[in-house]
Amino acid sequence: MLMISPRMASGMQEKQYTPSLLSFFIYNPTFGPREGEEEKKILFYHPSEVEKNEKIRNVGLCEAIVQFTRTFCPTKPAKSLHTQKNRQFFFEPEDNFWIVMKPNKDGKPPTIEYQEEEILDTVYGAVVRQCYSMYKLFNGTFGRAMEAGGVELLTQKLEKFFYRYLQTLHLQSCDLLDVFGGISFFPLDKMTYLKIQSFVNKVEESLSLIKYTAFLYNDQLIWSGLEQDDMRILYKYLTTSLFPRHSEPELAGRDSPLRPEVAGNLLHYGRFLTGPTNLKDPEAKFRFPKIFVSTGDGYEELHLIVYKAMSAAACFMISASVELTREFCEQLDGLVGPQLTLLASDICEQFTINRRISGPEKEPQFKFIYFNHMNLAEKSTIHMRKTASVCLTSVHPDLMKILGDINCDFARVDEDEEIIVKAMTDYWVVGKKSDQRELYVILNQKNANLIEVNEEVKRLCATQFNNIFFLD
Numbered sequence: 001m002l003m004i005s006p007r008m009a010s011g012m013q014e015k016q017y018t019p020s021l022l023s024f025f026i027y028n029p030t031f032g033p034r035e036g037e038e039e040k041k042i043l044f045y046h047p048s049e050v051e052k053n054e055k056i057r058n059v060g061l062c063e064a065i066v067q068f069t070r071t072f073c074p075t076k077p078a079k080s081l082h083t084q085k086n087r088q089f090f091f092e093p094e095d096n097f098w099i100v101m102k103p104n105k106d107g108k109p110p111t112i113e114y115q116e117e118e119i120l121d122t123v124y125g126a127v128v129r130q131c132y133s134m135y136k137l138f139n140g141t142f143g144r145a146m147e148a149g150g151v152e153l154l155t156q157k158l159e160k161f162f163y164r165y166l167q168t169l170h171l172q173s174c175d176l177l178d179v180f181g182g183i184s185f186f187p188l189d190k191m192t193y194l195k196i197q198s199f200v201n202k203v204e205e206s207l208s209l210i211k212y213t214a215f216l217y218n219d220q221l222i223w224s225g226l227e228q229d230d231m232r233i234l235y236k237y238l239t240t241s242l243f244p245r246h247s248e249p250e251l252a253g254r255d256s257p258l259r260p261e262v263a264g265n266l267l268h269y270g271r272f273l274t275g276p277t278n279l280k281d282p283e284a285k286f287r288f289p290k291i292f293v294s295t296g297d298g299y300e301e302l303h304l305i306v307y308k309a310m311s312a313a314a315c316f317m318i319s320a321s322v323e324l325t326r327e328f329c330e331q332l333d334g335l336v337g338p339q340l341t342l343l344a345s346d347i348c349e350q351f352t353i354n355r356r357i358s359g360p361e362k363e364p365q366f367k368f369i370y371f372n373h374m375n376l377a378e379k380s381t382i383h384m385r386k387t388a389s390v391c392l393t394s395v396h397p398d399l400m401k402i403l404g405d406i407n408c409d410f411a412r413v414d415e416d417e418e419i420i421v422k423a424m425t426d427y428w429v430v431g432k433k434s435d436q437r438e439l440y441v442i443l444n445q446k447n448a449n450l451i452e453v454n455e456e457v458k459r460l461c462a463t464q465f466n467n468i469f470f471l472d
Contacts, residue, residue, distance in 0.1 A: 020103065020104050020171060020172075021046070021101070021102075021103060021104070021166065021169060021171060022086065022102045022103060022104035023045075023046060023047070023050070023058065023100075023101075023102045024044075024045075024046045024099075024100070024101050024102070024131075024162070024166060025042065025044060025045040025046065025055070025058070025059065025099075025100050026042075026043045026044040026045075026097065026098065026099050026100075026158060026162075027041045027042050027043060027059045027062070027063070027097075027098055027100070028041055028043060028096050028097050028098070029041055029063050029096060029098070030096050031043075031151065038056045038059070038060065039052065039055075039056060040151075041059055041063075042055055042056070042059055043097075043151070043154060043155050043158055044155065044158040044159060044162055046162065046163075046166055059100075062088065062090065062098065062100050063098075065078050065081055065088075065090075066078050066090065066098065077090070077092070078090050079091075079121070079125060080121045080124075080125065086102055086103065086104055087102070087103065087121075087124070088100055088101070088102045089101045089102075089103075089121070089124050089125055089127075089128050090128075091125070091128045091129055091132065093129075093132040093136075093142070094141060094142050094143055097142045099128055099131065099132060101124065101127070101128045101131070103124060103171050120401065120404040120405075120408070121408075122179050122404060122407060122408055122411065123174050123175060123176070123178055123179055123404060124171070124174065126174075126178045126179045126181065127169070127171065127174050127178055130178065130181065130233075130236070131162075131165065131169070133233045134165060134233060134236070134237065135158075135161050135162070135165070136233075136292060137230075137233050137234065137237065137291050137292060138161065138289065138290070138291060138292070139157050139161060139292070140292040140299055140301070141299070142154060144299070145157050168241065175393070175400050175403075175404070176369060176400065176403050176404055176407055176440070177369070177378065177380065177383065179404070179407060180371045180376075180378055181232055181233075181236065181376070182232075182371050182372075182376045182377060182378030183221050183231065183232060183235050183376045183377060183378065184219070184220045184221065184239075184377075184378055184379065184380075185220055185221050185222070185377050186216075186217045186218060186220035186221065186222050186347075187354075188222060188347070188350070189350055189354070192346060192347055192350050193222070195343060195346060196215055196222055196223055196343060197223065199215075199339055199340075199343055200213045200215060200223055200225075200314075202339075203314075203316070203335065203336060203339075206335055207316075207328075207331065207332060207335070209318045209319070209322055209328070210316045210317070210318055211302065211317055211318060211319060212225040212226050212293070212302070212316075212317040213225050213314065213315065213316055213317070214226060214231065214234070214314070214315040215312070215313075215314050215315075216235075216238065216312070216313045216314075216315075217311055217312050217313075217344070217347050218311045219238075219239045219243055221235060226293060226317075227293065227294055228375070228376055229294065230293040230294055231376075232376055234291065234304075234315070238306070238313070238315070242273060242274070242306060243273075243313070246273050246308070267338070267341050267342075268309075268337040268338045268341055269309045269310050269337070269341045269344075270307060270308070270309040270333060270336060270337025270338070270340055270341060271307070271308060271309070272305070272306070272307055272329070272333075273306040273307065273308050273313070274288050274289055274304055274305060274306045275287065275288045275305060275324075275329065276329060279326070279329060279330055279333055284326070286324050286325060286326055286329055288303040288304055288305055288324060289303075289304045290302065290303060290304065290320050291304045291317070293317070300319070300320075301319075301320035301321075302317040302318060302319060302320055303317065303318045303319075303320055303322070303324055304317060305317070305318065305324075305332070307332070307333075307336055307337075307340065308340075309336075309337060309340035309341040309343075309344050310341060310344040310345070310348075311344055311347075311348065312340050312341075312343055312344035312347065314336060314340060316332070366441050366442060366443045366444075366456065366457075366460055367381045367382045367394060367395060367441070367442045368380070368381055368382070368439060368440060368441045368442070368460065368464070369381075369382055369383075369403065369439075369440045370437070370438070370439050370440075370464075370465070371437070371438045372436065372437050373436040373437070373438075374436050374437075381394075382394055382395055382400075382442070395442055396425075398423075399423065399427060399429065399442055402421055402423065402429045403429065403431070403440045403442075405421075406419050406421065406429065406431035406440065407431070407438070407440075409431075410431065410433045410438060416433055416434045416435065417433055418430070418431065418432045418433070419431045420450065420453060420454075426444060426445070426446040427442060427443065427444055428442070428443040428444075428445060428448065428453045429441070429442050429443075430442075430443070430453065430457050432457070432461075439461070439465070441457050441460060443456055443457075
């Protein structure tokens with residue numbers, strides 16, 4: 001399928017408006033069924049300073065929209081509402097619990113209409129689902145809080161979590177990668193991978209309290225003992241929140257206060273990213289964040305220990321019913337620190353050798369995003385840096401929106417297909433969907449024709465994805 005995109009024809013000269021959060025609230029319509037009790041339905045509302053009657057009015061409107069759309073499809077109520085000035089996104093993560101998010105445009109006069117394509121439903125729908133998944137990772141389900149302490153405990157947990165989390169929600173940084181919610185895997189040779197597997201097995205055998213382990217290098221996943229969906233949201237937390245917060249000392253190098261200790265003949269660069277900052281401090285606290293992961297018949301609560309040496313990070317998860325002591329942390333530090341430092345050095349060395357063999361990297365004529373729905377693997381040469389607050393892409397935002405448009409088309413059908421779009425600024429955008437995999441390519445070839453573009457994409461598939469089948 002070939003399309004000519006009017007997007008970017010004149011948009012390059014227009015002011016780019018970045019989305020901001022106008023309101024975000026959670027309600028349960030069964031909590032205030034009688035007249036005069038409407039406020040009881042509201043469990044969380046941002047911004048909190050909004051006048052009470054306006055909160056009730058906004059929640060009531062959402063309730064009416066949901067009920068109205070149920071008459072057309074009882075099993076699939078409203079997901080989004082488009083109005084002249086803004087949009088609202090609805091999500092029911094648990095029975096009768098509704099999350100509503102309303103983005104706005106910074107600096108945009110309220111009388112100016114939205115262009116239909118400026119905000120993609122798929123992207124912001126994914127953001128709302130992410131908000132719930134992140135809450136559930138650290139607090140468990142809404143139902144769990146209700147069972148433990150009723151509405152009062154649930155509202156306390158929602159206030160505590162979302163007051164901080166919404167401050168880190170930068171809607172202008174959201175794009176197709178948020179729809180995928182994928183994991184970037186670090187490419188490794190077999191021998192180094194076996195060393196890591198051996199390291200994980202040894203640590204789990206020596207420290208029998210450890211139930212699950214995940215191993216990352218350079219913010220990319222190498223090994224995980226968790227279920228895919230749990231690892232997906234934990235990976236999001238680690239790479240967009242925890243690791244960026246601790247990157248400054250890492251960059252300081254050997255002259256920083258984190259100078260290596262020598263354990264036997266081994267260098268020891270290890271340190272805790274969660275829990276105690278200094279094991280030698282007599283006042284050190286041995287409290288770790290708790291997370292909830294799925295089990296066959298529910299959820300289990302775990303301590304999350306994140307331990308880092310140079311660019312390698314190991315996450316150890318231990319049952320929350322166990323009290324973690326200074327002795328255990330010292331044992332873990334003594335065992336893991338030197339080995340993780342050595343592994344980080346080995347991985348870095350192997351990576352350098354592989355780059356040398358492959359030769360110097362030339363600036364390619366194409367950029368791409370790849371996603372595999374089966375193992376959640378994603379790879380992007382478009383994103384130079386992606387954190388919760390910063391999204392540096394090497395292409396124009398309008399090209400990113402075209403990628404989103406193609407993704408929406410793919411979501412509507414189950415069959416494999418290919419879409420080629422010619423933008424008005426000499427760019428070609430190609431989307432391929434095949435066997436649970438999606439590939440999006442952006443080419444900057446001014447005088448290319450359809451056949452040449454197709455050949456270029458085939459060459460990309462042959463060089464970058466030579467062991468992956470893509471439909472021709």
